[in-house]
Amino acid sequence: MVRGKTRMRRIENPTNRQITFCKRRNGILKKAFELSVLCDAEVALIVFSPAGKLYEFASSSTLETMERYREYWKDVQVDHTLEEKIIQHLKEDAAEMTKKIEAMEVAKRRLSGEGLELCTNEELQQIEQQLERSMSKVRSRKMQVFKKQVGQFKEKEKSLEAENATLREKLGIRRSQEPSEEIAMAASTNSRQDSDVETELFIGQPLGRIKRTQPLK
Template sequence: MVRGKTQMRRIENTTSRQVTFSKRRNGLLKKAFELSVLCDAEVGLIIFSPRGKLYEFASSSVPEVIERYKRHTKDKVQPDVNQSVDIQNNKQETASLMKKIELLESSKRKLLGEGLGSCSLEEVQQIEKQLEQSVTTIRARKMQVFREQMERLKERERALTAENMMLRELKFGGDEERGKSSGEKEREVVICIEGGSDKSDVETELFIGQPHHHDSRIRRPEWS
């Protein structure tokens, strides 16, 4: 008798379903064993019966097969999942940043006095308050800059004054040294002249008549 093709649907009869489970379970475990032996493959098989009873087979051990399966799926599937999560997060962050940029651009235009037609009285008053606070801050910064510039100018003035005094001291000190040297030289000249006045052997010759006639020469007396 030819066996008919079994329809792939749940067996409604409980007894027939249990018998079929037992037969096919044993055949599946046998096929798993044959596959691991004939092909030298690492096989792990886990079966739970309708009543929750566990049946298992592994060419090495079930925990080792499960751990190897986790490593394999982590290496191949996890990067793709992380990449998808990163892309989604980047999209959300980009959308949030774009919204913030739009709000900042709108606020900037309103502070410049543009696009105020859709603003209410409260919004206009808030913008006016912000502008007043900004002007106050700017003026305070301007005064601070002025004070800093004045301090720098005063420092520069003090430095130039000190430099000028140093140069004057150097100049006047050099003039005094030069004046002192000139006075010493004048005193030396005077001493030389006075020393020369002690000599009494000074002769003055006066020639009368024809030159080269010694008889006509009159010798002047010596000064004592």
């Protein structure tokens, strides 16, 4: 015979309700015992009947298991409380940072000349003073950059002048050597001309005597 599905609702008949209670109580106590033995689990089961009678099962001690249960929930509650505090703190920090960012955005727009319609005279004076201080800092930094660049240009100029001086010295030495070389070349040319000997042969009387150029008639 196939058992039908039991509807989960209160049994109205007291006799049937008591019979069902006894059967399911014994069944759940048996399952708790099996779970503790098979899985080496710490199990504590407490059941009160409709008449207020206590039925319990514990693998070790019901009181020890209940105390362990209380300690567990204390730790869990502490953890939850700590997490809630951390989350709340983070939310407050995020809200504060959002306000600071919004204030910075407003100040930035005002410094750029936007959103000045709702500013009071005092706020406008503060903005003007802030811009003047900023301009003073910018000019000071600009002068520092200019001075640094001028110093770099001067150092470069000195290095170029030193290179030019070195080149001039080298060119001066070469020019001083050029006249002596020309003199040496001229002397060698004259010596060659002086050393050339005339080898032309003359037939007849020596110079100073009458040289016969024509036969006597």
